[in-house]
Amino acid sequence: MPDISFAKPSMPKNGALAVLVAEDGLPTALADLDAATEGAVTRAAEAASFKGRKGQSCTILAPSGTGLPRLVLVGLGKAGDLTGFGAEEAGGTAYAALAHDTAAAIDARGAATLGAEGAVRAALGAVLRSYRFDKYRTKEKPEDKPKLGKLTVMADDASAAKAAWPAAKAVADGVFLSRDLVSEPANILTPAEMADRCLALKSLGLAVEVLGPKEMRKLGFGALLGVAQGSANEPRMVVMQWHGTSGAAKGRKAAKGSAKPLAFIGKGVTFDTGGVSIKPAAGMEDMKWDMAGAGTVIGLMAALAGRRAKVDAVGLVGLVENMVSGTAQRPGDVVTTASGQTVEVLNTDAEGRLVLADVLWYCKQRFDPACMIDLATLTGAIIISLGHEHAGLFANDDALAQTLIAAGKVTGEPVWRMPLGDAYDKMLKSDIADMKNIGGRPGGAITAAQFLQRFVDGCPWAHLDIAGTAWSSKDKPTTPKGATAFGVRLLDTLVAEHHEAKAKG
Numbered sequence: 001m002p003d004i005s006f007a008k009p010s011m012p013k014n015g016a017l018a019v020l021v022a023e024d025g026l027p028t029a030l031a032d033l034d035a036a037t038e039g040a041v042t043r044a045a046e047a048a049s050f051k052g053r054k055g056q057s058c059t060i061l062a063p064s065g066t067g068l069p070r071l072v073l074v075g076l077g078k079a080g081d082l083t084g085f086g087a088e089e090a091g092g093t094a095y096a097a098l099a100h101d102t103a104a105a106i107d108a109r110g111a112a113t114l115g116a117e118g119a120v121r122a123a124l125g126a127v128l129r130s131y132r133f134d135k136y137r138t139k140e141k142p143e144d145k146p147k148l149g150k151l152t153v154m155a156d157d158a159s160a161a162k163a164a165w166p167a168a169k170a171v172a173d174g175v176f177l178s179r180d181l182v183s184e185p186a187n188i189l190t191p192a193e194m195a196d197r198c199l200a201l202k203s204l205g206l207a208v209e210v211l212g213p214k215e216m217r218k219l220g221f222g223a224l225l226g227v228a229q230g231s232a233n234e235p236r237m238v239v240m241q242w243h244g245t246s247g248a249a250k251g252r253k254a255a256k257g258s259a260k261p262l263a264f265i266g267k268g269v270t271f272d273t274g275g276v277s278i279k280p281a282a283g284m285e286d287m288k289w290d291m292a293g294a295g296t297v298i299g300l301m302a303a304l305a306g307r308r309a310k311v312d313a314v315g316l317v318g319l320v321e322n323m324v325s326g327t328a329q330r331p332g333d334v335v336t337t338a339s340g341q342t343v344e345v346l347n348t349d350a351e352g353r354l355v356l357a358d359v360l361w362y363c364k365q366r367f368d369p370a371c372m373i374d375l376a377t378l379t380g381a382i383i384i385s386l387g388h389e390h391a392g393l394f395a396n397d398d399a400l401a402q403t404l405i406a407a408g409k410v411t412g413e414p415v416w417r418m419p420l421g422d423a424y425d426k427m428l429k430s431d432i433a434d435m436k437n438i439g440g441r442p443g444g445a446i447t448a449a450q451f452l453q454r455f456v457d458g459c460p461w462a463h464l465d466i467a468g469t470a471w472s473s474k475d476k477p478t479t480p481k482g483a484t485a486f487g488v489r490l491l492d493t494l495v496a497e498h499h500e501a502k503a504k505g
């Protein structure tokens with residue numbers, strides 16, 4: 001991640017420059033550069049048909065009269081239409097063009113319609129685009145690696161941007177942690193290893209507990225343990241707590257009458273072979289990222305702690321590997337969940353809902369949270385419904401659904417609400433147990449959500465099916481291809497805008 005600093009606008013003495021340009025502000029934005037280059041910058045922009053449109057960019061190498069090795073123009077679209085996420089995208093596009101310079105600056109004055117936020121969001125976009133998972137590349141040539149170590153973001157309101165940056169940086173750190181976890185192969189990131197990485201977050205002030213098979217047997221986690229029983233790698237459940245409201249932060253008892261915590265729950269299947277209902281070989285490697293829901297919850301908790309969020313939140317992740325072996329669960333097995341409800345497991349590949357059933361129930365009973373939000377790469381069916389453009393949102397609470405939709409627009413992580421209802425719930429009827437774990441092909445993402453709803457015990461709840469959004473097969477302005485960390489910023493923003501604002505003290 002490049003080091004970010006903020007400064008008043010000036011012509012950089014060394015390093016490259018990117019200028020964020022609004023569609024309706026081209027002549028003003030380029031005035032100084034044109035003065036230095038006898039109009040060559042505007043001529044270059046014209047030759048490249050660069051108009052400042054959203055998503056447009058244009059690189060000019062070594063424009064004479066400026067001393068710059070590289071000048072990049074990045075379009076913002078119409079200034080009046082610019083959003084915070086739009087500024088992030090421009091910052092990300094600028095980063096991609098500047099990655100091979102050792103030092104660079106971004107002139108973010110074009111985003112000043114957003115005030116200091118324009119510069120902060122441009123910086124955040126640049127940082128988010130800089131993510132790489134390269135720990136297993138031992139032979140990469142130095143000249144192929146990005147070199148950008150220092151990035152200066154220039155704005156008239158540089159001091160306000162500087163003051164806002166540490167919180168944004170903490171969120172970026174949470175996104176990077178989430179992407180690291182999701183990118184890691186399953187031979188390295190076993191449930192136990194993932195739990196260890198949660199324990200390391202104690203250094204941020206999180207309280208972290210790890211439960212193993214013995215503890216989970218005592219709690220009656222028959223559904224989660226049934227999924228885990230075919231694997232040589234033992235399951236774990238991790239409970240992370242952040243006490244950010246007055247009094248509780250230093251381990252003291254929570255202040256009297258302090259609000260119920262918000263709860264975040266993640267599916268952490270470190271590898272999903274499908275079990276005995278085995279998946280086809282082609283593409284099975286993707287199932288290393290079937291723990292993305294848990295990866296998001298862990299990144300989110302790190303972000304909340306990293307920026308000392310004024311909120312009480314708990315994060316719970318169910319970590320298992322879904323394998324095939326002589327001890328694996330069979331189609332037709334009946335398991336008893338922590339809630340006491342029984343499930344006929346007709347397809348061992350519908351394992352995520354079994355894991356979440358026990359963790360959701362446990363979370364509700366132990367914490368009585370204000371609301372529970374779970375994230376899971378739960379169904380292929382949500383990809384058929386929404387493609388890779390929206391995550392599926394299911395909720396038993398309209399207000400909660402609305403705040404999630406709003407937060408998704410702020411951070412560029414869009415969610416689309418899907419229906420729940422009795423007719424779908426009936427599709428889970430089993431001949432021999434309280435329910436079966438599959439509802440048939442029609443409405444497959446919905447029946448999966450109905451299954452989860454049976455374990456939330458009336459708590460306000462939302463479920464995000466992120467199977468289509470957790471991984472990207474192509475580069476996007478703020479997300480290089482690979483793990484996206486979808487949901488970290490969405491939920492951090494939900495907390496910041498709907499829970500901290502109201503928090504007293």
Ligand code: BES
Binds near residue numbers: 274377378381
């Ligand atoms: N982890 C998968 C869902 C998935 C598919 C995530 C593609 C990411 C990309 C989940 O455990 C699963 O296998 N779901 C089954 C459910 C079915 C057996 C009812 C599915 O979607 O096919």
Ligand code: MN
Binds near residue numbers: 272348349350351352
């Ligand atoms: Mn599966």
Ligand code: ZN
Binds near residue numbers: 269290351377
């Ligand atoms: Zn799965």
